[in-house]
Amino acid sequence: MSAVIRFDSVSVTYGATTALCDFTLEVARGETVALLGPSGSGKSTALKAVAGFVRPSSGRVLLDGRDVTDEPPHRRGIGVVVQNYALFPHMRVFDNVAFGLRARRLPRAEIAERVGEVLAMVGMDGYRDRMPGQLSGGQQQRVAIARALAIRPPVLLLDEPLSALDAGLRQELLGELQALRRELPDVAILYVTHDQNEALALADRIAIMRDAALVDADTSDALYRRPPSAFTAAFLGGANLLPGTVLSAGPAGVRVRAGGREITAAGPVASGPAASPSAGEPALVCVRPHALRTAPHDAPDALPGVLTGTQWRGASYRLTVRLDDGPESVVADVPTLEGTPAPGGRIGLRVDEAVLVPVPGDSPPAVPASRDSAPGAPVPDPAPGAPAPAAPAAGDSASGEAA
Numbered sequence: 001m002s003a004v005i006r007f008d009s010v011s012v013t014y015g016a017t018t019a020l021c022d023f024t025l026e027v028a029r030g031e032t033v034a035l036l037g038p039s040g041s042g043k044s045t046a047l048k049a050v051a052g053f054v055r056p057s058s059g060r061v062l063l064d065g066r067d068v069t070d071e072p073p074h075r076r077g078i079g080v081v082v083q084n085y086a087l088f089p090h091m092r093v094f095d096n097v098a099f100g101l102r103a104r105r106l107p108r109a110e111i112a113e114r115v116g117e118v119l120a121m122v123g124m125d126g127y128r129d130r131m132p133g134q135l136s137g138g139q140q141q142r143v144a145i146a147r148a149l150a151i152r153p154p155v156l157l158l159d160e161p162l163s164a165l166d167a168g169l170r171q172e173l174l175g176e177l178q179a180l181r182r183e184l185p186d187v188a189i190l191y192v193t194h195d196q197n198e199a200l201a202l203a204d205r206i207a208i209m210r211d212a213a214l215v216d217a218d219t220s221d222a223l224y225r226r227p228p229s230a231f232t233a234a235f236l237g238g239a240n241l242l243p244g245t246v247l248s249a250g251p252a253g254v255r256v257r258a259g260g261r262e263i264t265a266a267g268p269v270a271s272g273p274a275a276s277p278s279a280g281e282p283a284l285v286c287v288r289p290h291a292l293r294t295a296p297h298d299a300p301d302a303l304p305g306v307l308t309g310t311q312w313r314g315a316s317y318r319l320t321v322r323l324d325d326g327p328e329s330v331v332a333d334v335p336t337l338e339g340t341p342a343p344g345g346r347i348g349l350r351v352d353e354a355v356l357v358p359v360p361g362d363s364p365p366a367v368p369a370s371r372d373s374a375p376g377a378p379v380p381d382p383a384p385g386a387p388a389p390a391a392p393a394a395g396d397s398a399s400g401e402a403a
């Protein structure tokens with residue numbers, strides 16, 4: 001697959017702040033890559049480097065193999081949608097969307113046709129004569145997306161396009177973006193978010209960022225099921241990371257002493273240091289909250305501890321447990337409280353070894369919560385290729401064109 005967007009060792013500094021450090025990543029034609037990371041990790045800066053809004057201090061940005069590092073934004077022909085509906089307030093919806101086409105001096109009839117086409121794509125065809133101030137936030141964001149798409153850009157940059165919307169509207173527009181993705185099979189999309197649910201729902205691949213640098217990049221499925229690093233395990237899907245010591249490693253999995261018990265991490269492991277640990281090495285066992293079940297505290301195959309908290313979360317209960325031997329607390333998502341003691345009582349946690357994976361490291365990293373998901377919160381099971389939900393009818397969107 002040829003790269004439409006290519007970051008080649010890009011670094012960006014703002015005065016004394018390094019906002020992006022030696023960043024290398026590719027986005028192929030028709031691919032959606034989400035940049036996911038905590039606040040301040042450099043996601044927007046990376047997107048701005050592609051749009052041409054910041055100039056790298058070193059490295060190159062290539063579009064379709066062409067070095068655009070020194071090109072101004074309007075020469076790059078990119079569609080950009082930002083968080084806060086960047087519509088021209090004094091122009092009707094039609095004129096906002098037509099703006100980039102008029103700048104390109106397209107014939108009147110073609111402009112009208114293209115504006116109609118993209119407004120229809122985002123369900124806003126009936127609003128062409130409204131002023132932006134007469135639209136809801138969701139509707140403005142949809143017009144902004146239409147404006148970005150009107151020039152038929154090969155690259156679409158979306159910077160937290162849903163974050164100004166309330167939860168319900170965000171969900172609705174997320175469905176619309178999935179549908180839109182299917183209508184734009186050739187466009188390379190770079191999607192900045194700190195919401196893992198958005199990344200999992202939309203991206204073919206996710207690039208995890210931390211402290212101005214790329215941590216890991218892979219399909220969402222691989223990053224979730226076979227996290228290559230402790231940070232990715234904790235940030236994407238909120239894993240419990242049990243510090244342990246490797247006893248042996250073989251085809252059946254990695255045998256680890258952790259949480260006061262010997263457990264086998266038998267899940268698939270990413271290539272890298274976790275794939276072949278040596279006996280005696282420290283390792284972290286990645287335990288998803290839904291892979292834990294309650295058991296009697298003295299069950300020989302359970303990790304013993306004390307229940308410190310219970311929280312009802314609708315579809316499940318979140319238990320917080322301080323293990324006798326392990327990190328201060330782990331969280332378990334269980335379907336029922338049956339057999340669970342009152343907080344303060346002794347409890348055992350049984351693990352589903354088939355989904356446990358070892359990740360390199362000796363202590364869990366400090367990881368800020370991804371939005372909509374405290375560490376350990378359930379995330380939708382990533383299922384690349386699964387049919388996306390049908391597009392709902394409304395939304396909010398801000399878009400702009402780098403022209």
Ligand SMILES: Nc1ncnc2c1ncn2[C@@H]1O[C@H](COP(=O)(O)OP(=O)(O)OP(=O)(O)O)[C@@H](O)[C@H]1O
Pocket residue numbers: 014015017018019037038039040041042043044045046194
């Ligand atoms: N114009 C600027 N001047 C100085 N520092 C900046 C500027 N823009 C960003 N930074 C700094 O660069 C770093 C990366 O910022 P960036 O906006 O790329 O992060 P982000 O991951 O997109 O964060 P968020 O999720 O909060 O939007 C941060 O430390 C930020 O404070």
